[in-house]
Each structure stands twice: as C-alpha cells, then as structure tokens.
Amino acid sequence: MNQDDSGHTPTSAGPAIILVEPQLGENIGMVARAMANFGLSNLRLVSPRDGWPNEKAIATASRADHVIRATQVFDKLEHAIGDLSFLYATTARPRDGFKPVHGPVEAGRELRGRERIGQRTGILFGREKFGLSNEEVALADVIVTFPVDPGFSSLNIAQAVLLMSYEWMKAGLDRETDTNFRGPEMEPASKEHLNSFMGHLERALDDRGYFRPPEKKPRMLDGLRSVFTRPAFAEAEIKVLRGVLSSLDYFSPKEPRGAGYPDRKAEADRAARSEDADE
Template sequence: MSESSVERSDPSAGPSIVLVEPQLGENIGMVARAMANFGLTDLRLVNPRDGWPSEKARAAASRADHVIDAVRLFDRLENAIADRNFVLATTARPRDSFKPVRGPEQAAADLRARVAAGQGTAILFGRERWGLNNEEVGLADEIVTFPVDPSFASLNIAQAVLLMSYAFQAAGKAGDTAPRFSAPEAPPATKDDLFRLFQHLESSLERAGYFFPEAKREVMTQNLRTMLTKANFSEPEIHTLRGVIKAFDYEARRARVDHEAGGTDRHPEGEA
C-alpha cells in the first residue's frame, strides 16, 4: 500500500515520526513503543524494506498497538511530509548545508511552539545503517543532532526517536521534569529526637571504650554530633538508628554474660 497524499492529522497530537526506509520490523516496533512512552502516535513509514504490516514490529512494540495500528505507509518521503508545515531531519554527521542545526532541547521547544500555533510538524529518521541522505535532509527546514561522544556517535533508530520524544514531552512541562511519582516524605526528626540519639549513641560508645584517649573525648563527641546533625534524619530514621544501637548493646551485654559464666551460650527466652 502506498499513499500519494495524506489527510491532515491533528497537529496538537505532536510531531509525526517519519522513518525513511527502515530495515527491520523489530526496530519499527521499538520506535512505536518509544513514541507511546511519551504520548506520540503518528508514525509514518517510507518504503520499509520488509514490507508492512509486520508481526515482528507488533511484537517488539510491547502493546503499543494503537501506534502500530495507525501506521501509514508512503512510497516517497515528499508524500509522507506533504501535509506538514515544518520538518526536522535528524543526523549525527555534519552536512554541507546552511540549514540551522539544533540540539534536541532547543528543537523540541521550537516544535512545541509550532504545535501550539496549529502547525503540522514532523521529525525525519533515516536508515539504521547510514541514516538520511543529503537529498532527504534537504527536504527538512532544520537539522537536529544529539550531543553524543563524537568517537561513537551511532544511535539506533529507536534510541534516537526516544530522545526526541522525551525532549518534546519535557519541553511541554515548562521545565518541570519531575518524576511522575515519588516516595512519601517522612516527617523530619525533632531536635529532641536528635539529642536522644546523641545520648544513646554516646552512652553505648562509652561502654565500648570508644572515647580513648580521654583528652580527645570532646573532639570525638563533637565530630559525631556534627555528622549526625548534617544528615537531616527523619523521625523513622532516628528510631531505626536507635534500634540498631540497642541491638548492638544487647549483643555486647550477652557477650559479657557468656564470658562471666565461663563461655556458656545463653539465649533470652523465646530466642532460637
């Protein structure tokens, strides 16, 4: 199936992702999965080597079926982007072109603005082995490239799509890239809790003979208190630490009792 033209898709859905002559169905599926992770749905294929539809693509999409089911096929790149107002071409290589070159963040912010203005946008991705040719890059308005290590600049196609999809979503959050969930915050410990921890720990260390020589006791105590204060412990963390100290104290007492009893192994009632 091929299309010489395409009905306009909803620009507010984000940029169209256009794969030019992708080779493996598995890679197309992983692209669909990456798009679905960040809310993009318009995937367009130009002459996929192994044809379409592809069960390998569907399997690799990991339930991103809504993207796979909506894939549109084209015989020419010009047809795939005919309804778009603005097109970016991705490339890792310098080109003999005077087109503006953007990083992913800057390019994504510009895409966001264009989408908000009602423009249809697209991002072009080339073949797995050698990307886009110069003629294909020439059809785009601007170039986007990734700040990868120049000694190993190769990204697979799904990685490249994932980076641009994430950048597009992040650009729509006005700088808010916080995780979508977070651990509940524990209440901070009161100073009284902290002082009780000092007292408990120092008493335990005193029994263990830690403060030696005596002349250094004050410095050693202050060092301990400074470390514990800087940690900004929560209330549950203080309780946990005191439980740890209590367990060490118990073992130390039991060792003393065993020693005084001539090495007889004793356990508190109910302990195995």
C-alpha cells in the same frame, strides 16, 4: 481517546515520527515502543523494505499496539509530510546549505511551542545504513543533531527516536527535572530529637567502652555529632537509629564491650601471670 489491548490510553499524538525506507521490522517495532514510552503515537513509514504490516515489528513493539495499529505507510516522502507545517531532519554529519542546526533539547522545546499554537510538526529519520540524503534533508525546516562522539556518531534508528521522544516529553513538563514519581517527603528531625538521639548513642557507647582513652571522649563526641547532623536526618530515620540503640541496650552484655579490647585483655593476662607468680 481509545484504549489499546493493554488498557493503555494513548496521550496526544505530538510530532509525527517519519522513517524513510526502514529496513528491519524489528527496528520499526522498537521505534514504536520508544514512542509509546514518551507519549508519541503518530508513526509514518516511507516505503518500508519488507512491507506493512510486519510481524517482526509487532513482536518487538512490546505492546505499543496503539502505535502499530495507527502506523501510516506512504510511497513518497513528500506525501508523508504533506500535512505538516514544520519538520526536523535528524542527521549525524554536516550538510551543505543554509539550514539552522539545533540540538535535541532545543528541538524538543521548539516542537512543544509549535504544538501549543496548533501547528502540525514532524521529525524525519533516515535509513539504518546511511541515513537521509541531501535532497531529503532539504525538505525539512531545521536540522537536529545529537552531541555524540564524532568518531562514532552513528545511532541505531530506535535510539535516535528514543532520544528525540525523551526530549519531547521532557519539554512538556512543568519543570524539566520532574519525574513521574518521587521518594517520600520527609520532614527534617527537630534538634530535640537529634539531641535525644545523641544522648542515647553516648550512653550506649559508654557502656561498651567505645570512648578510649577517656580524655578523648569530647573530641570523639564532636566527630559523631558531625556525622549525624551533616546529612539533615529526617525524624523517621532518627527513629530507626533509636530502635537500633534500644535493641543494643536490651541485649547489653553484663560487662562493657570494651573489656574485650586487646590492650585490656593484655592487662588481664599480665595480672593473671602476676598472681600465679605470687603463688
């Protein structure tokens, strides 16, 4: 495979994306970008209003150069789909006829399955203003429609291509919940580490007068254990928390932090007043 100017190596072409009489070069460029995001590169235009190539399309493609350079232009829709053996037509409104209607998830899986057996497939998208005509939809094998709000069902053409491109990519993953990268794999902390941390935490809180009144300490400790055991902390996270406690231990004040609590301060003030009165 050839690389584009950015050093990107295009993935397999996948289904052809066919735009019927697109009007704005900017929309064509955004379509190319959406395709490139999800591994598609076969873009076909049927009678683009402003001709081709189009500088505005190139500018908005955001370096999807391999898609732009390979774009094919046709005078008639029949010519654009002539080499395909299976075709979806996107539409947001009900159509007369007997064609099956699929959602985007089902369509993505269908397209992947047909690619595996060597079939050439395509997805047909209509004009920005009014989509596809009934005659154009009739050339497709199946209709695909999106689960949008019926009261506002019109999608920008690039948005529609993005949704279908996403479903195409997702259907090719080993698991549809996969992503290109994950967070670090972290082993859950052992009970030994957790218990050691809880002992450290208890000592630090004791030094600062946290457990008040003293008879509630067991219940308060139970609450803390619930907080720190429910999320299944990883060992690395426990080490971070231990570092926090160690810092508190190192800079611990001479007197328990609890000595400054309002009720203790009130007791100290009363004692001071009593001594003044005795004098």
